Amino acid sequence: MIEVEHLTKAYNGRKAVDDISFRVEKGEILGFLGPNGAGKTTTMRILTCYMPATDGTARVAGFDVFENSLEVRKRIGYLPENPPLYPEMTVQSYLHFVAKIKGTPSAQRKTQVEDAMDRCSITDVRDRIIGKLSKGYKQRVGLAQSLLNNPEVLILDEPTIGLDPKQIFEVRSLIKNLAGTHTVILSTHILPEVSMTCNRVVIINDGRLIAIDTPQGLANQQKGAERIALLIEGPREAVRQKLASIPGVMSVQAEAGSDAQPAGFTVECKLNTDLRRDIANAVVTQGWGLLELRGVSMSLEDVFINLVTKEEV
Amino acid sequence: MQNVLAIWQREMKAYFVSPIAYVVLTLWLLLSGLFFYAILTNVIQSTMMQSQFGPGSQPVDVPGIVTRGFFGTMSVVLLFMIPMLTMGLFAEEKKRGTMELLLTTPVGHLHAMMGKFLASTTFLLIMLAGTWVTISALFKYGQPDWKPILGAYLGLLLYGEGLLAAGLFISTLTENQIVSGVITFGVSLVLWLIDSFSSGASGAAKDVLSYLSVIGHLDDFIKGVIDTTHVIFYLSFAFVGLFLTYRSLESMRWRS
Numbered sequence A: 001m002i003e004v005e006h007l008t009k010a011y012n013g014r015k016a017v018d019d020i021s022f023r024v025e026k027g028e029i030l031g032f033l034g035p036n037g038a039g040k041t042t043t044m045r046i047l048t049c050y051m052p053a054t055d056g057t058a059r060v061a062g063f064d065v066f067e068n069s070l071e072v073r074k075r076i077g078y079l080p081e082n083p084p085l086y087p088e089m090t091v092q093s094y095l096h097f098v099a100k101i102k103g104t105p106s107a108q109r110k111t112q113v114e115d116a117m118d119r120c121s122i123t124d125v126r127d128r129i130i131g132k133l134s135k136g137y138k139q140r141v142g143l144a145q146s147l148l149n150n151p152e153v154l155i156l157d158e159p160t161i162g163l164d165p166k167q168i169f170e171v172r173s174l175i176k177n178l179a180g181t182h183t184v185i186l187s188t189h190i191l192p193e194v195s196m197t198c199n200r201v202v203i204i205n206d207g208r209l210i211a212i213d214t215p216q217g218l219a220n221q222q223k224g225a226e227r228i229a230l231l232i233e234g235p236r237e238a239v240r241q242k243l244a245s246i247p248g249v250m251s252v253q254a255e256a257g258s259d260a261q262p263a264g265f266t267v268e269c270k271l272n273t274d275l276r277r278d279i280a281n282a283v284v285t286q287g288w289g290l291l292e293l294r295g296v297s298m299s300l301e302d303v304f305i306n307l308v309t310k311e312e313v
Numbered sequence B: 001m002q003n004v005l006a007i008w009q010r011e012m013k014a015y016f017v018s019p020i021a022y023v024v025l026t027l028w029l030l031l032s033g034l035f036f037y038a039i040l041t042n043v044i045q046s047t048m049m050q051s052q053f054g055p056g057s058q059p060v061d062v063p064g065i066v067t068r069g070f071f072g073t074m075s076v077v078l079l080f081m082i083p084m085l086t087m088g089l090f091a092e093e094k095k096r097g098t099m100e101l102l103l104t105t106p107v108g109h110l111h112a113m114m115g116k117f118l119a120s121t122t123f124l125l126i127m128l129a130g131t132w133v134t135i136s137a138l139f140k141y142g143q144p145d146w147k148p149i150l151g152a153y154l155g156l157l158l159y160g161e162g163l164l165a166a167g168l169f170i171s172t173l174t175e176n177q178i179v180s181g182v183i184t185f186g187v188s189l190v191l192w193l194i195d196s197f198s199s200g201a202s203g204a205a206k207d208v209l210s211y212l213s214v215i216g217h218l219d220d221f222i223k224g225v226i227d228t229t230h231v232i233f234y235l236s237f238a239f240v241g242l243f244l245t246y247r248s249l250e251s252m253r254w255r256s
């Protein structure tokens, strides 16, 4: 549905997007992840025909964004980084205006607007002036605008920014419900959001694509070892040595503190081994108190920091 | 076409929810009333003085002189009011980020430009219609020649279109509507001064300056003469303004 090939965008010779290529299949939700200034907004602006690329091509539904921009514009719904609102209009008249310029037939406009307001929970502010709404409500009006005319492709630049927790949850489930029927690209800084809503993740840093995979795949790929966290009551040094002697254990780290208190340990084991049973046995047979034992999975956050910092080294 | 109408409609509503429309209209009507009154009393006084020199002096066409003086003055007033109508048209759109909406929907820059130009033209028509309130007084108390009046309205409309197109172009250059308004105002001032320079100049310079004088081309219209050279002058003025606007908007989408 979306094909991006060797996309490059330079502002006055400085590359904001540098040779990025990826594809998004129909019905997929792709997350765009990257630190501030990575080039997420720039990529989205090129995909939505707002600005041309310096080099490379991008196609949406088979149409080139530069050569065939009208066909692309007919098919996308776009929520820019700053919601594009007219402060003097009421929510309802604004949405009617957007539906009109998107070419929604007048017979369907009313139902489309009602539906979008309903999905973004802004029906209660329909007659309010947009300029007087709170930030979160403005964001929701911006989101409602992008849904109008039921576009095949949605490009959402930080859709949940400024929303309260309940709304974040609702917007995420709204996006998840779009999967299958719509193709979505969304950018975000909230890492759990990506694992919750996206089928695949693109991580970009400093204009370059550094990883593209499923959230789970990324976590696995970056994981060098299985980790187990423990809380044990016993003589610290003895415990550490006992744990290190278990076959398969690569390293043991102990929390500093006195022996009188239970101490936390982190054990790193070889990949694809499960030593939880062995560790529990070893601790219990020594007569120490095993207060806590859990496997630590690598979070997307770790992956992200890992990838982004590795790039810079 | 539907896009153009949608933009036009939004822009008209925007004019009338902002104070700008009311300030401009009030000022315009107030000034047109004041100038009309001032010119009328002035003309009446001088004709009375003339008639004191006894018979033999030619009959004076009071409504004709009043019409000419009135429309001549209002054309200068218009020169300074147009910047207020055009300053925000694209500048505000850029500042609010709604340009990103217009350019990523099927509207595109051509329709956006046409819608906005139409809206400002509509506002100009409302202003011109407002002066009828004062002009109609002439018909109540006399039989003025309607040709110069019609000519003046046509001339002012064409002249206004040129200025609106220039203002529209300037508003694409910045995202600050004050800056856009001030630059347009400055350009208007220069256009106005060209007219006075042309009367002082001589030879080829005079020809060039008087051709460039936007106000100078109005004279014939106000006399009731519709000369195609003047019509073409104003239409090409508007066309150049719109062309520059189009290119300026398009340049945002050029490959660098």
Ligand SMILES: Nc1ncnc2c1ncn2[C@@H]1O[C@H](COP(=O)(O)OP(=O)(O)OP(=O)(O)O)[C@@H](O)[C@H]1O
Residues within 6 Å of the ligand: A011, A016, A034, A035, A036, A037, A038, A039, A040, A041, A042, A043, A081
């Ligand atoms: N109009 C512009 N002119 C010049 N440089 C720009 C322009 N827009 C963006 N940039 C630069 O391009 C780079 C990428 O910016 P972009 O807005 O795409 O980042 P982003 O990933 O969206 O960041 P954020 O997470 O902060 O939204 C930045 O270094 C930015 O300074």
Ligand SMILES: [Mg+2]
Residues within 6 Å of the ligand: A040, A041, A042, A081, A157
């Ligand atoms: Mg951004």
